[in-house]
Amino acid sequence: xxxxxxxxxxxxxxxxxxxxxNEFMGFSLVKLGNxxxxxxxxxxxxxALVILSGKATVTVDGQEFEQxxxxxxxxxxxxxxxxxxxxxxxRITALTDNFEAALCQVRTEKKYSxxxxxPEEVKVNHRGTQLWQRDVxxxxxxxxxxxxxxxxxxxxxSVPGNWSSFPSHKHDRHRPPQETxxxxxxxxxxxxxxxxxxxxxxxxxxxxNEAFMVKDRDTFKIPCGYHPVAAPPGVKxxxxxxxxxxxxxxxxxxxxxxxxxxxxxxxx
Numbered sequence: 001x002x003x004x005x006x007x008x009x010x011x012x013x014x015x016x017x018x019x020x021x022n023e024f025m026g027f028s029l030v031k032l033g034n035x036x037x038x039x040x041x042x043x044x045x046x047x048a049l050v051i052l053s054g055k056a057t058v059t060v061d062g063q064e065f066e067q068x069x070x071x072x073x074x075x076x077x078x079x080x081x082x083x084x085x086x087x088x089x090x091r092i093t094a095l096t097d098n099f100e101a102a103l104c105q106v107r108t109e110k111k112y113s114x115x116x117x118x119p120e121e122v123k124v125n126h127r128g129t130q131l132w133q134r135d136v137x138x139x140x141x142x143x144x145x146x147x148x149x150x151x152x153x154x155x156x157x158s159v160p161g162n163w164s165s166f167p168s169h170k171h172d173r174h175r176p177p178q179e180t181x182x183x184x185x186x187x188x189x190x191x192x193x194x195x196x197x198x199x200x201x202x203x204x205x206x207x208x209n210e211a212f213m214v215k216d217r218d219t220f221k222i223p224c225g226y227h228p229v230a231a232p233p234g235v236k237x238x239x240x241x242x243x244x245x246x247x248x249x250x251x252x253x254x255x256x257x258x259x260x261x262x263x264x265x266x267x268x
Contacts, residue, residue: 006217164237
């Protein structure tokens with residue numbers, strides 16, 4: 001089973017995680033120069049097009065969303081995101097030389113209407129305390145109810161020298177109200193780009209017990225297990241995340257019992 005996906009240098013569209021008959025999530029990047037375009041069809045997938053940098057006009061089934069994007073890079077502001085329903089023709093036309101977007105794809109049955117989540121509608125939550133602090137940006141979370149079928153999307157900005165996705169948790173069994181089952185994908189950016197973060201992945205039975213050095217533009221798939229992330233001192237670590245499952249969009253993570261008591265410190 002593959003968890004770690006390094007990203008090579010690319011131009012245009014680069015498909016990193018390609019859905020198969022047994023997989024219902026995919027992830028791609030699109031990089032365009034000024035006035036360059038990318039045309040495609042969403043097929044059986046709803047897509048969250050998250051603008052990472054630059055500005056573009058996005059057209060979905062003839063509906064044009066103009067002059068989208070306000071940040072020069074992912075560390076300089078909140079995201080602008082376009083929701084593209086399944087079975088939709090879409091075009092991305094870059095308006096700057098540095099345009100890059102992530103395509104978060106989830107297989108769905110229903111077709112909804114396209115919409116934009118502008119930066120001012122992104123909800124920012126400061127989470128954690130002591131050495132596990134980060135800012136979590138909710139892009140399509142609660143605001144997606146009734147507007148999307150499965151996808152949940154956001155961004156995390158880890159404080160240098162801190163842990164995130166912590167206290168260590170998982171969401172691989174459907175047993176509400178203790179836990180819901182959701183597959184998750186992370187896409188990392190690191191500053192400075194020659195440094196790295198650390199992604200852990202381990203399961204209760206010990207069958208998976210691995211650590212990964214994650215570098216700028218790497219992607220990581222989490223089908224199961226606890227999955228904390230560490231940002232070394234001097235490293236600004238960002239990851240785009242999206243989740244989906246077969247039992248709705250509710251997120252109920254299950255904390256590793258070894259670290260569960262740390263939740264009490266967060267409430268102080």
